[in-house]
Amino acid sequence: MSGPTFEDDDPNDAGLVAKGLAGDNAAPLSITEISQLLKRTVEDRFGYVKLRGELSGVKRAASGHLYCCLKDDKAVIDGVMWRTGVQRLGFVPEDGIEVVATGKLTTYPGRSKYQIVIERMEIAGEGALLALLEKTRRRLEAEGLFAAERKRPLPFLPLVIGVVTSPTGAVIRDILHRLADRFPSRVLVWPVLVQGQGSAEQVAAALRGFAELTHGGAIPRPDLLIVARGGGSIEDLWGFNEEVVVRAIAGSPIPVISAVGHETDTTLADHAADRRAPTPTAAAEIAVPVLRELSAAIDEFGLRMRKCTHRPLTLGRERLEGRLLRMPRPETLVAQAAQKLDDAAERLRRGLADRAVRARTVLQDDRHRLSAPLLQSNMKAAKQRFDTTRFSADLVLRRIAERRERLDALERVRRQLDPKAPLARGYALVSAAGQPVIATRDSAAKQTLLTLEFADGTLDVVPGGAPKKRPAAPKPAGEQPKLL
Amino acid sequence: MAEQGTDISQMSFEDALRALEDVVRRLETGEVPLDESIDLYERGETLRKHCQARLDAAQARIEKIVAGPDGKAAGIEPFEAG
Numbered sequence: 001m002s003g004p005t006f007e008d009d010d011p012n013d014a015g016l017v018a019k020g021l022a023g024d025n026a027a028p029l030s031i032t033e034i035s036q037l038l039k040r041t042v043e044d045r046f047g048y049v050k051l052r053g054e055l056s057g058v059k060r061a062a063s064g065h066l067y068c069c070l071k072d073d074k075a076v077i078d079g080v081m082w083r084t085g086v087q088r089l090g091f092v093p094e095d096g097i098e099v100v101a102t103g104k105l106t107t108y109p110g111r112s113k114y115q116i117v118i119e120r121m122e123i124a125g126e127g128a129l130l131a132l133l134e135k136t137r138r139r140l141e142a143e144g145l146f147a148a149e150r151k152r153p154l155p156f157l158p159l160v161i162g163v164v165t166s167p168t169g170a171v172i173r174d175i176l177h178r179l180a181d182r183f184p185s186r187v188l189v190w191p192v193l194v195q196g197q198g199s200a201e202q203v204a205a206a207l208r209g210f211a212e213l214t215h216g217g218a219i220p221r222p223d224l225l226i227v228a229r230g231g232g233s234i235e236d237l238w239g240f241n242e243e244v245v246v247r248a249i250a251g252s253p254i255p256v257i258s259a260v261g262h263e264t265d266t267t268l269a270d271h272a273a274d275r276r277a278p279t280p281t282a283a284a285e286i287a288v289p290v291l292r293e294l295s296a297a298i299d300e301f302g303l304r305m306r307k308c309t310h311r312p313l314t315l316g317r318e319r320l321e322g323r324l325l326r327m328p329r330p331e332t333l334v335a336q337a338a339q340k341l342d343d344a345a346e347r348l349r350r351g352l353a354d355r356a357v358r359a360r361t362v363l364q365d366d367r368h369r370l371s372a373p374l375l376q377s378n379m380k381a382a383k384q385r386f387d388t389t390r391f392s393a394d395l396v397l398r399r400i401a402e403r404r405e406r407l408d409a410l411e412r413v414r415r416q417l418d419p420k421a422p423l424a425r426g427y428a429l430v431s432a433a434g435q436p437v438i439a440t441r442d443s444a445a446k447q448t449l450l451t452l453e454f455a456d457g458t459l460d461v462v463p464g465g466a467p468k469k470r471p472a473a474p475k476p477a478g479e480q481p482k483l484l
Numbered sequence: 485m486a487e488q489g490t491d492i493s494q495m496s497f498e499d500a501l502r503a504l505e506d507v508v509r510r511l512e513t514g515e516v517p518l519d520e521s522i523d524l525y526e527r528g529e530t531l532r533k534h535c536q537a538r539l540d541a542a543q544a545r546i547e548k549i550v551a552g553p554d555g556k557a558a559g560i561e562p563f564e565a566g
Contacts, residue, residue: 156498157538167548167563176546184544189563191548205555212556219549219557291542298501298535301508305528308511309521315514 035109042114046105051077051116052124055097060086066093070101070116078115079103085119090197090235092242097132098124129234133241137268140243145250146271152255154275154286155223157294160186161287162222162254164206167191171230171259171280178284183291188222194229199239203227203269204248211253224287225254227269228280231262240267249273259283423455492530497538504531 018028029037053070060066064083069076079101081089093099103118123129140146161179165171167189179185190206193199213221227249229240239245240260249256249272258273259280270276277283415421423429430438432447444450445463452459492500507528510516516524552558 180544184542186545189548209557219560295539298532301504302532304508305511309525
């Protein structure tokens, strides 16, 4: 270990050329040397360590190795995980996940770096796991993998059902049992690990494998898939939260029913499936209808149909009969006329009879009235009447005599009533020219000449005093005596 | 009704069942003329037989996939649930 010495120089002065100091027997180390020293120190001192930190800068190289950083709020350490370790990982590392990594500290001389070579890496607790789950869920949801419009209708009656699950355990038994109960079907089981490392890849590969089958191939292609797993912790079910499974389900051309865990455990696989069944048994119930019910329905349809076949006939017959009933019968057509005829004939007969009876009655009556004795008695009576009626002159004469008597009586009265009759008894009737009767002295005094009529003739007189005309008025032919 | 003229033997069970139900319903309304109803009945019978045949053929057959080295399905063999 002896290096060059330079006598003249102050050992503390920085020289232009490196030289050994007195008593300094340390030769400078090469970089490789120091790096090796560091490496040895670090690796010997730390060996295996267990670190907790958040993943960042996760990179998966083409070689399959994984490069990342582990950090907390103040420091960061590089990490690398070789391919073989990566393959054993129970999850897909990604930025932001808090992990516990176990490995050896080592240095990387080529870059003056130290790093941890991670042999095992786990998610740091359930909280971190849930955080990762939520993160993945949001990312895949944003991508639309869970969208309702992606969901495809399930076949009503699948011909072949593909089941992706563990070949052992209650899950497959439950499914097969319930399928057998409801509708015995052809089932293809694709056995997979449903838990632990590699399970997600197996499930995804099985889903893809079913999809790759072709119709009419040696292996029949299912028209419905069931992805199932029994209940378990979030860790147990983790495979069904992995992106590779979610994508395989979402991308399956065959409709998928998921039945992962218990009803309360919802994995991302459930979100991506076309239907989610709460249990494996429920998945079988969703998958197929009940054979007996279908059979009964078909029988019932057949029955109803057969019943219907008679229906048009029955209906037709009823309609026909209805028409027939409503159609007038020939005999009724005639019957009415016949009745009318009968009626008329009857009326004719009865009319004639009645008429005859009436006529007979009238005739009877007339005959009674026409009896000879009656006629004779009538004649007799008439004769009697005739006989008793006296037509004699006496009838006229008596009336004449009566009239005469009445005339004589009237003549006597007339004579008595003759105003000139009193003349015979000495009364005179005074008159003047133009006045047939002068009844008062005054009117007589005014006259120049009065005529007195007596029973035996008239005598003209001049009123006393101054008779103007003395000559006696020629005596009228009358014979009335003068009253004065 | 789209199935009216289609080949029944090619129909899915569900379509056939639906078609059968439709036939029954139409027959039951009694509005189908007699001649037509005979054809309809015959079609219904064919549909019924087609459906029944599918049910009669129902048979449990459980197999499992044997994967090849590439992870793809290589064949099938009878499955016994463990």
